[in-house]
Each structure stands twice: as C-alpha cells, then as structure tokens.
Amino acid sequence: MNVINVHGREISRVMEGVQFAVVPLGSVEYHGPHSPLGTDIILAKGFGERIDPALGPLVYPTVPFTSCPGKTQHYSGTVSVRPSVFIDYLSDIVEGICQLGIRNIVLLNAHDANMGPSRTVAESVTGKYRDASFLLINWWQMATIQFTEQMGIFQGTAGRGHGGPYEMSAVKAFCPELVSVQESDLELDSCPPLSSLPYVLVEGTPQGWDGYTGRIQQTSLEAGQLIVDEAAQNMNKLIKKWLEMRNGTNGEEDQHGIS
Template sequence: MTREPNTRRWHALTWEEVGQCVAEGIDTAVLPVGATEQHGPHLGCGMDTELADQLCARAAEAAGALLLPTLPFGCSIGHSRRWPGTLALQPKTLIDVIKDIGDWVCASGVKRLIIVNSHVTNAAPLRCALEMLRADHDDLMVAVVNSAHISERVRERHFADAEDWHANAAETALMQAIAPELVREDRLATADDPDRTVGCVFSHPVNRTSLNGVTGTPSTATPDDGRALFDWMVEDLTALIRRAMREAPPLAHGYSASIYGDKVAAS
C-alpha cells in the first residue's frame, strides 16, 4: 500500500520540495521540542515529546506551515538522578542545538520559525537561542511558544491542581486521550503528590519537592478531559501560527544598521 506523501513534513521532503515550498510562500516552520524524563510511576518518559509531536503535527497541517522533526531531548536536569529514565541536555547544549537548527532552517529560506516547547524548563535555553538567532539573521523571525501557555483556557487547565505541576491531571488526561499506551492506569490511584513549592524562595530540584516525581492529582484525570484540552491546544496553536504567518516587523530597521545609516562594523 502506497502512503500519500505529506507535503509539509520536513523529513519527508526532498531538497527540491523544500525549496518549492519556500518559493510558493510557505516560509513558516514549526519546531516541536519535547523531553525524555521521568513522569512519575504512571506515565511514560516520552510524554512531553509525544505531546509536542502530535500537537504540532495537527496545528502545522491545519495552518499550512512546514513541520520540522520533533526534538526528543530537553533540559531536564532538575529532575535529578533519583528516578531512572531521564535523558537530559545541559542548558548550554540545548541552546547550541536550537541555534544550529535555526541556522540551517534559515539557510533553506524559512523566514519564520515557531519553536513549540512542551517541557517547562526548556523555556530559558530556548529563549537564549531565540536571542542569538534573531541577532544573527535579520531576515528570520523567531518565537518560542510554551504549550501550557498557548492560551488562557489552556493555562488554567494545566495549573488547576498544582502551581508547580508535573505528571499531573492535565498531562495524564492528555496522554489518556492521544497516547493511552503511555499511561499505566493501574498506578493512577496512588500517584497523587501535593505541590510542596508554595512559599519557597528557592527553585528546588524535583527530588526535594516530590516523593514519586509527580506534582498534582493524576488520579482525577479522564480521557474526556484530555480530548477537550487537546482540541483547545490544537485550535489555539493553529490560530497563533496563522497570525505568525501574516506578521511583519513593526519597523524595517536592520539589526546592524546604526541610527546614522551606517553599517556597524563586525568586531
């Protein structure tokens, strides 16, 4: 049986097809960034990656953007070595990886790069990579979108059972809906663990805030809740990508041009 070619998935395109997409005005690419890390006794370690992959696939297709391969590793060093399963990158490594990807994406003619992050502590390294990319490439616009903050309704659902949530009701429900093979239903009843970070001044690693790698109440999750939340996330991310595809810089000033009209010499 021959599979129909997907005209938007970067890894399935030839170099001619990538160039053709850009020539036809498809100059927006979506980069899903996940993680591989412990998610308590009831969720598979690839939960963040699975979410990023499926969410971005749906939204990029709906919006008509190019879809880059999902990055399955992130900055998960805060999860400590108390529980096996975590495969983490140092923040500086993630910065370099995203910067390199962005350089090559730009070289292919992409003008808008939307990085969709599904793991909370990837946010700082991704922001650093954004700063570097926009300084190096005058013709590349870059955005970092954190999946739990796509919209206010999505944020409220994620934070409903814990401020410092992890492997909680929202994440569990999402996996029950879109990747049930990642959920150990027989472990849900005893997986809940409270948020112990309220009032803390310091940002403590997970081994000092959770007994089992969970923060929240995954026992309350249902597939119906997960389907509703995932539909919201797809709808709201699709709308955001469509807005990004139309956006232009508020001003056309070049990064390396001074107010006097001269090009700033490279050091």
C-alpha cells in the first residue's frame, strides 16, 4: 500500500496489515545524453512498486534530492545537496516512520552515493529505537553479473557503470520512452579493476567518463525486462527472509508464494 493514499481515519486499520515501511531513495543527476535526469527516481519508485503486496509493505514517496558525487556535480541538470543535509533529512523521515509504530524499514536505493549516508542514518536511528531494523537494498545488487553473463544479455562487457547499459536497460523496462541512445553517443569503457578484492576508488574525473560510462549501444528493453524481473524476485526473497528473521519464523512455509 502507498502511504499517500491512506486517510487519517484509516491509519490504525491500515497499520494492522503493515509489516514494514519502504523508503525509495533516488537522485536528480546527469546520467548521460541518452538518459533521464530522474533515472534513479524511476528505478527506486519502480522497484518499490515491485515489492510483493502480500509481504505487507507501506511504501513512502521516493526521496528525489540527495548528495551527488563530484564526478557528476558539474554536469548540467544535476542537483546535489550537502551530505549532512541529506543525512538530517533522511533521519527525520525514518524517525517519523518509527513514531508511527513501524520498526522494520527498507531503504530501497537506486543511487550509489546514497549508500554511505543511508547506513549512517540506520546506525544512528537504531541507537534511539533499539527494536528497529533497517534493510538497505541497492537494486543493482539484486541481479548478479553471473546472471547477466548466463543470460547472454551483454557482449564483451558486464554492462555495469553509471548510465551504462545495465542501468539504462532497467530504466527502459519501467519507462521505455525515456531512454534514447543514438548512434552518435559515445561508448566509454571504465578503468579495469585494480584488484579482485573489494576496494573504494573516488575520483573527480575517472577514466572512460563523460558523466556516464559503458557500452550504451547495448541498452535494450529485452535486457531490461530480464534484469528487472530477476532483481525484483531476489529483492522479494531477501525481504521475506528478513521478515521471517524478525518474526522468529523458520521460513519452512512459503505463505507469500515466493520461493
């Protein structure tokens, strides 16, 4: 259920069926000449709408403005707020949800730069509400690189990267008319990995970068539909396991039809 449709007199009744709140997190950010500025808003909202209603979600409006990295701040159309402002803003949102009595909150993220601030907020608020639990979901991690390779979705590339074919194919699955790759659009290969181990590299101007990266000519609706279906299925499995853990059930019975 979407919270904006709940009447004041219905709050108590609606709350009886709510198991968790969902706060989608987006951005207004340049993603290349072929992509909408609201790419992350479209994805966050779209995946929020793909959450299985049987799980008992209460979905909140997508947060549109956030902090954007230095590598996109100077591109036309990007709107970036200070990280401290975003942290305070998101803290107030989730504390308002906790005050309603909800203690399970999914932060459904579609913007890479939201990961750090979101965790900061979750760590802080759980110090105040000790019975609260936050599940931070980055939609792009819900479909593995191995999945796209097995399905043969992209050729010679994993497709990942800001504004790349993985992300923009997913946008096409939700809003096909808003992604427009032209033959003249450049294909840009990012820097190869420095290590097979996890690391963080932050640069103002990365290699293979012009406000986006990737072999964008491989963007397609068909790829997007496969990616979104896989990511949504895995997202719902994850949420279901989390709720089972929170409710103290063993998950042997699949009451919600998700296996």
